Amino acid sequence: MxxxxxxxxxxxxxxxxxxxxxxxxxxxxxxxxxxxxxxxILATVGAFVAAFFFMxxxxxxxxxxxxGVVVCFIIGYTIDVLIMSFMSSSGAVxxxxxxxxxxxxxxxxxxxxxxxxxxxxxxxxAGNFTWEMMGSTFIITRNGLFTFVTSMSITAIIFIALYxxxxxxxxxxxxxxxxxxxxxxINTKRxxxxxxxxxxxxxxxxxxxxxxxxxxxxxxxxxxxxxxSLLALVxxxxxxxxxxxxxAIIIPTATAMLAMISxxxxxxxxxxxxxxxxxxxxxxxxxxxxMEKV
Amino acid sequence: xxxxxxxxxxxxxxxxxxxxLGLIGLQLLFMFTDGIVTLTVSRAIAMSMIYTIAxxxxxxxxxxxxxxxxxxxxxxxxxxYIAANILISFHVPFFVVxxxxxxxxxxxxxxxxxxxxxxxxxxxxxxxxxxxxxxxELFITPNNFTGGPSGITNVxxxxxxxxxxLDRETVYFLILGVMFLLIMLTLNIxxxxxxxxxxxxxSSESLAKAMGINVLKYRVLAFVISTIYAMIAGVLxxxxxxxxxxxxxxxxxxxxxxxxxILGGSAKPSGVIMGxxxxxxxxxxxxxxxxxxxxxxxxxMVFSGALIIIIYAKFPGGLTKLVQEARHLIIKIVKGxxxxxxxx
Numbered sequence: 001m002x003x004x005x006x007x008x009x010x011x012x013x014x015x016x017x018x019x020x021x022x023x024x025x026x027x028x029x030x031x032x033x034x035x036x037x038x039x040x041i042l043a044t045v046g047a048f049v050a051a052f053f054f055m056x057x058x059x060x061x062x063x064x065x066x067x068g069v070v071v072c073f074i075i076g077y078t079i080d081v082l083i084m085s086f087m088s089s090s091g092a093v094x095x096x097x098x099x100x101x102x103x104x105x106x107x108x109x110x111x112x113x114x115x116x117x118x119x120x121x122x123x124x125x126a127g128n129f130t131w132e133m134m135g136s137t138f139i140i141t142r143n144g145l146f147t148f149v150t151s152m153s154i155t156a157i158i159f160i161a162l163y164x165x166x167x168x169x170x171x172x173x174x175x176x177x178x179x180x181x182x183x184x185x186i187n188t189k190r191x192x193x194x195x196x197x198x199x200x201x202x203x204x205x206x207x208x209x210x211x212x213x214x215x216x217x218x219x220x221x222x223x224x225x226x227x228x229s230l231l232a233l234v235x236x237x238x239x240x241x242x243x244x245x246x247x248a249i250i251i252p253t254a255t256a257m258l259a260m261i262s263x264x265x266x267x268x269x270x271x272x273x274x275x276x277x278x279x280x281x282x283x284x285x286x287x288x289x290x291m292e293k294v
Numbered sequence: 295x296x297x298x299x300x301x302x303x304x305x306x307x308x309x310x311x312x313x314x315l316g317l318i319g320l321q322l323l324f325m326f327t328d329g330i331v332t333l334t335v336s337r338a339i340a341m342s343m344i345y346t347i348a349x350x351x352x353x354x355x356x357x358x359x360x361x362x363x364x365x366x367x368x369x370x371x372x373x374x375y376i377a378a379n380i381l382i383s384f385h386v387p388f389f390v391v392x393x394x395x396x397x398x399x400x401x402x403x404x405x406x407x408x409x410x411x412x413x414x415x416x417x418x419x420x421x422x423x424x425x426x427x428x429x430x431e432l433f434i435t436p437n438n439f440t441g442g443p444s445g446i447t448n449v450x451x452x453x454x455x456x457x458x459x460l461d462r463e464t465v466y467f468l469i470l471g472v473m474f475l476l477i478m479l480t481l482n483i484x485x486x487x488x489x490x491x492x493x494x495x496x497s498s499e500s501l502a503k504a505m506g507i508n509v510l511k512y513r514v515l516a517f518v519i520s521t522i523y524a525m526i527a528g529v530l531x532x533x534x535x536x537x538x539x540x541x542x543x544x545x546x547x548x549x550x551x552x553x554x555x556i557l558g559g560s561a562k563p564s565g566v567i568m569g570x571x572x573x574x575x576x577x578x579x580x581x582x583x584x585x586x587x588x589x590x591x592x593x594x595m596v597f598s599g600a601l602i603i604i605i606y607a608k609f610p611g612g613l614t615k616l617v618q619e620a621r622h623l624i625i626k627i628v629k630g631x632x633x634x635x636x637x638x
Binding site: 096101104105109279282 | 427
């Protein structure tokens with residue numbers, strides 16, 4: 001039991017990273033109606049920019065973090081304005097294909113701009129928290145706890161904004177029906193561009209956190225995380241904002257638990273489990289069944 | 295005599311035979327002269343043919359059945375590892391390797407096909423991506439089957455039958471032969487009731503069901519076919535490079551294959567061949583002559599990525615449509631000249 005809790009504590013930062021990344025993917029999916037496969041590689045760009053500021057220009061890690069996130073916001077916004085807004089007629093799968101094309105383009109540019117050698121990025125907080133409870137000692141890195149708390153707070157802020165502010169209402173209106181929202185005077189183009197920006201920012205924050213915790217920034221760092229975020233989106237269901245985030249909490253936790261049984265096969269078992277879930281409930285655990293119009 | 299020639303040139307396989315003869319000629323030039331055709335070109339064409347095989351399977355899946363997959367590269371890898379293990383452990387002729395791989399492909403293709411029955415579009419992309427991720431993790435995890443991150447090296451060249459041992463040069467002809475057989479198979483699938491059923495299924499599933507088409511059967515079949523093609527491509531990959539390493543079948547290869555199919559713009563082998571040769575041969579033969587692309591081997595992916603976006607945004611139909619339009623234009627000009635009307 002104690003070792004189980006310890007494993008959960010070790011994985012807390014991963015839950016934070018995953019939740020942020022999934023939140024980003026969900027936001028673009030709901031508002032802009034794009035399953036953004038390119039988000040992982042976009043986030044990696046953010047992490048590289050932050051690490052570049054820190055390593056090459058000697059900027060403070062905190063400011064580097066902000067720099068990476070801002071650059072990513074701008075890239076995301078620009079992609080929507082320059083590319084995605086011309087794709088409105090090409091259907092959901094067509095837009096997904098465009099994000100797949102973006103993966104190729106961005107991952108070609110990363111080694112050209114940043115070089116082939118991985119970058120380092122420091123942890124924001126050094127040291128561990130240690131405490132005793134029920135006769136056993138628990139350890140969590142300060143940085144891991146910070147990552148978890150910050151990610152959860154940002155997620156909470158975005159949720160509150162989505163459900164309590166005027167901006168959130170406009171996003172939800174765009175998500176539920178873009179045409180009607182536009183008729184009611186909402187600038188849907190700005191909404192989708194903003195959600196591209198915000199989701200890229202969230203994802204790059206996740207990537208910088210991941211880079212800081214592992215003190216290493218490299219080109220494939222977000223590949224698995226982005227895949228799992230997409231799986232979480234499918235598993236949690238497309239219809240709600242909450243479902244995918246809960247999926248993003250379940251998946252890394254379950255992986256950690258499974259790793260106790262078999263380190264080697266943990267991921268395989270997990271993917272199999274998720275695939276089975278999708279088979280049994282194709283609309284996701286929290287999804288509602290929608291009728292397809294012919 | 296001219297009539298006969300005309301009839302031959304109308305044969306559906308005519309263009310492919312010419313292409314095959316041309317490719318044989320290239321390799322013969324490489325083997326028996328020095329310098330006219332370099333090793334790079336010969337290798338690049340062999341690789342393009344291997345990727346064409348994998349892409350033809352993807353083309354059937356996407357163009358004919360209207361399904362999609364992001365797992366092609368992982369299946370190429372799986373085929374490669376199985377072939378490598380068989381070739382190292384047993385002295386069996388090539389067709390036994392193909393047979394073994396085909397059986398595995400049928401099993402795996404059926405599994406994905408059954409999963410795909412309940413999901414479509416985006417879900418399918420995510421699920422195939424997850425499936426590919428599982429396979430890639432298995433490739434990288436150190437074990438006896440895949441050799442872990444460093445992969446398997448020193449795989450012997452396959453032998454055809456009992457006598458004919460292939461070597462570095464002649465394996466090219468094996469690849470060409472397999473590609474040609476699969477081109478014929480693909481053409482037959484497209485023109486058969488199976489192909490038409492898949493086409494019906496892709497345009498409207500409800501209508502296909504109403505016409506009595508068993509959607510489950512054809513979905514599974516489409517996945518089985520595309521998995522078989524991908525894994526045969528893997529077998530040829532190992533046969534020609536004599537090594538298998540997990541870095542060769544990452545997600546980027548899947549995306550490049552997807553780009554090739556989209557660029558080709560058609561499920562027909564002609565479209566897929568054009569797409570694959572445009573993306574892979576151009577990269578390996580032309581771009582690698584520039585210092586910039588030698589230093590940044592990944593840079594050429596920009597073209598594949600940009601092509602996907604441009605084709606989806608501005609030019610649906612890809613190279614197939616381009617060639618058709620060009621042909622119409624030429625016929626128009628020729629006919630105009632015959633009738634004596636000038637083009638203003």
